[in-house]
Amino acid sequence: MKSLKNNQLYRLTIAQFLETVREPEVLFWGMLFPVLISIGLGLAFTQTAESKFHVMLVGKNQTELDSLLHIYAHQTESKGKTIYTWKITDETLGNTEFNFVRSEWEPAIVSLKRGEADVIVADSLGKAVYHFDPHNSQAQLVYMKLSSLMKSPASIADTGQTAIKPLTLKGVRYIDFLIPGLIAFGVMGSIMWGVSYTIIERRSQKLLRRMVATPMKKSNFLIALMFVRILMNVVEALILLFFAWLIFDIQIQGNIGALIVLFLAGNLAFTGIGVLISCRTSKTEVGTGWINAVQMPMMLLSGIFFSYHNFPEWSLGVIKVLPLTALADGIRSIFNEGAGWMEILSPSIALSLLGIICFVAGMRLFKWY
Amino acid sequence: MLQIAVNNVFKSFKDVKAVRGISLAIEPGKFVAILGPNGAGKTTLVEMMEGLRKPDSGEIIIQGKTWQKQEKELRKIIGLSLQETRFSEKLTVYETLILFAGFFELGDERVNEVIGLTGLESKQKSPVGTLSGGQRQRLALAVALLNHPQVLFLDEPTTGLDPHSRLDLWNILKALKDQGETTLILTTHYMEEAESLCDYIIIIDEGKILKEGKLEDLLDENARNLDELFISLTGKTLKDNQTVLL
Numbered sequence: 299m300k301s302l303k304n305n306q307l308y309r310l311t312i313a314q315f316l317e318t319v320r321e322p323e324v325l326f327w328g329m330l331f332p333v334l335i336s337i338g339l340g341l342a343f344t345q346t347a348e349s350k351f352h353v354m355l356v357g358k359n360q361t362e363l364d365s366l367l368h369i370y371a372h373q374t375e376s377k378g379k380t381i382y383t384w385k386i387t388d389e390t391l392g393n394t395e396f397n398f399v400r401s402e403w404e405p406a407i408v409s410l411k412r413g414e415a416d417v418i419v420a421d422s423l424g425k426a427v428y429h430f431d432p433h434n435s436q437a438q439l440v441y442m443k444l445s446s447l448m449k450s451p452a453s454i455a456d457t458g459q460t461a462i463k464p465l466t467l468k469g470v471r472y473i474d475f476l477i478p479g480l481i482a483f484g485v486m487g488s489i490m491w492g493v494s495y496t497i498i499e500r501r502s503q504k505l506l507r508r509m510v511a512t513p514m515k516k517s518n519f520l521i522a523l524m525f526v527r528i529l530m531n532v533v534e535a536l537i538l539l540f541f542a543w544l545i546f547d548i549q550i551q552g553n554i555g556a557l558i559v560l561f562l563a564g565n566l567a568f569t570g571i572g573v574l575i576s577c578r579t580s581k582t583e584v585g586t587g588w589i590n591a592v593q594m595p596m597m598l599l600s601g602i603f604f605s606y607h608n609f610p611e612w613s614l615g616v617i618k619v620l621p622l623t624a625l626a627d628g629i630r631s632i633f634n635e636g637a638g639w640m641e642i643l644s645p646s647i648a649l650s651l652l653g654i655i656c657f658v659a660g661m662r663l664f665k666w667y
Numbered sequence: 668m669l670q671i672a673v674n675n676v677f678k679s680f681k682d683v684k685a686v687r688g689i690s691l692a693i694e695p696g697k698f699v700a701i702l703g704p705n706g707a708g709k710t711t712l713v714e715m716m717e718g719l720r721k722p723d724s725g726e727i728i729i730q731g732k733t734w735q736k737q738e739k740e741l742r743k744i745i746g747l748s749l750q751e752t753r754f755s756e757k758l759t760v761y762e763t764l765i766l767f768a769g770f771f772e773l774g775d776e777r778v779n780e781v782i783g784l785t786g787l788e789s790k791q792k793s794p795v796g797t798l799s800g801g802q803r804q805r806l807a808l809a810v811a812l813l814n815h816p817q818v819l820f821l822d823e824p825t826t827g828l829d830p831h832s833r834l835d836l837w838n839i840l841k842a843l844k845d846q847g848e849t850t851l852i853l854t855t856h857y858m859e860e861a862e863s864l865c866d867y868i869i870i871i872d873e874g875k876i877l878k879e880g881k882l883e884d885l886l887d888e889n890a891r892n893l894d895e896l897f898i899s900l901t902g903k904t905l906k907d908n909q910t911v912l913l
Contacts, residue, residue, distance in 0.1 A: 301774065303774065304768070304769055304772045304773065304774045305769065305772075306769040306770050306772070308769070309765065309766050309768075309769025309770075310766065310769070312766075313755070313758060313762060313766045316757065316758060316762060317755055317757045317758060320757040321757065500755075503752070503753035504749055504751055504752045504753065505752060505753060505754065505755065507719065507749065507752070508749055508752040508754075508810075509770070511717060511718070511719060511742070511745075511747055511749075512742060512767060512770040512771065512814075513739065513742045513743055513770055513771060514770040667719065
């Protein structure tokens with residue numbers, strides 16, 4: 299019987315594993331970075347934050363706003379400017395703080411351009427007139443809050459009168475949305491760089507050429523590369539999941555078996571894409587371009603950090619068929635909606651098929667040297 | 668039986684005719700130098716013999732086998748060192764050798780033998796990235812020797828090395844020659860290398876053989892060394908391809 303230790307697939311797998319774990323960047327970007335980003339974004343979006351808005355007051359005449367500021371705002375001096383601070387406490391929605399600064403028109407516009415101010419309030423015959431970009435949602439929010447506040451300052455300051463019931467269900471927090479997306483994103487990034495870039499780099503170093511000048515089976519090289527990368531992806535996902543559970547109490551509500559199948563289908567899809575885009579070139583610059591061309595659109599469109607439903611209606615059909623969208627949506631449905639085998643069947647088949655088609659096409663075009 | 672027979676081989680790349688009708692016959696156990704300046708077609712010729720490039724026309728036979736029909740068998744009996752292979756910098760010398768040994772289903776024992784043969788004992792735990800140029804060439808040679816190759820191809824193995832490292836490598840190859848089990852095809856543009864190591868010398872330029880034979884048969888009163896011979900054949904020096912005024 300042949301010794302396992304002398305088996306070329308075993309040797310290739312061990313060598314590939316050693317090369318991967320000896321790359322400090324792999325450990326940082328693959329393991330530490332996703333944990334840090336999830337902690338950072340998770341904390342930023344789960345704590346009840348205090349909203350701060352900045353408003354420039356333009357005009358010499360007194361408006362109704364000025365009289366309210368005299369009653370509710372606290373006046374301070376900073377860098378030669380008078381700042382009126384109006385705080386509205388709200389235990390449910392978080393506190394809001396408006397900072398008003400009186401200014402001339404030109405400096406107010408400059409402040410708006412620099413993002414130092416959200417809205418300019420000018421006077422027109424004693425009435426407040428709001429100047430802001432209507433496409434800027436932050437400015438819109440300031441306008442709505444401020445105009446509402448001016449109509450009835452007392453009622454807004456006390457939201458206890460309105461009926462707001464904060465949702466405390468599992469799976470509705472931003473972090474519940476983010477973690478499955480980060481797992482899917484990690485799979486894509488890790489394979490694009492770990493498989494595609496590795497193949498291109500070895501081709502450029504003429505190492506592939508040296509290897510195929512031996513009795514090495516070409517398929518063994520690719521199997522070892524894929525196996526090690528998928529193994530690393532499992533470890534990376536488990537680390538991320540562990541921290542997400544520890545810090546944010548993330549739970550998987552659906553079927554774990556279905557999650558594993560979908561995860562592997564995602565790995566297969568991106569491995570196929572990775573082999574296809576790295577099948578010819580021996581220039582790492584060209585390879586980097588291809589990797590970015592595949593990754594960037596999906597990173598922006600597939601709803602990793604924020605929902606893709608904010609994109610125009612016509613684009614949603616295309617976005618939903620992107621492999622990263624299918625993977626992220628599938629993982630999310632298992633994590634947050636309790637999805638099982640039936641729900642992940644079609645995305646898993648679609649991802650696997652995509653991977654196999656790309657892999658076969660890649661192998662047909664593959665240049666070993 | 669001839670170890671290697673090359674019959675009227677041609678190879679072009681777009682407009683460049685790299686090899687133009689070369690034929691040669693190499694007997695077993697011989698050390699053969701293919702000598703020529705940069706761009707002479709040495710590497711293209713050797714890569715066709717190594718089965719890494721297909722000739723446009725002509726035939727290459729190694730031990731009666733061809734690359735088209737018996738690639739698997741030929742891969743097992745040849746060893747080679749390419750001009751610019753960069754082994755993975757994250758693996759150690761030992762790990763690199765054990766990886767390549769795995770391709771031939773060989774184990775630790777042979778790896779330790781070639782480490783001893785190439786004098787890499789003190790470096791076996793060092794990452795490839797920390798090796799000097801000479802040590803890297805010795806590693807490339809160690810990889811090429813793993814499978815006890817019957818035919819060994821070395822493509823400019825000492826280019827860019829300092830004189831001391833070059834001498835080290837020559838000594839390893841001389842020891843291999845003394846064993847008499849390996850046929851060596853060596854490309855070089857160093858005259859001393861060809862003179863010191865090889866029994867048979869093939870001088871090529873612009874894809875053609877200019878002259879071939881044993882060293883003593885090639886030299887005479889007009890050409891006392893290979894440098895002078897090359898100048899008399901081409902009007903150029905070998906190392907930097909410069910024209911010489913005769």
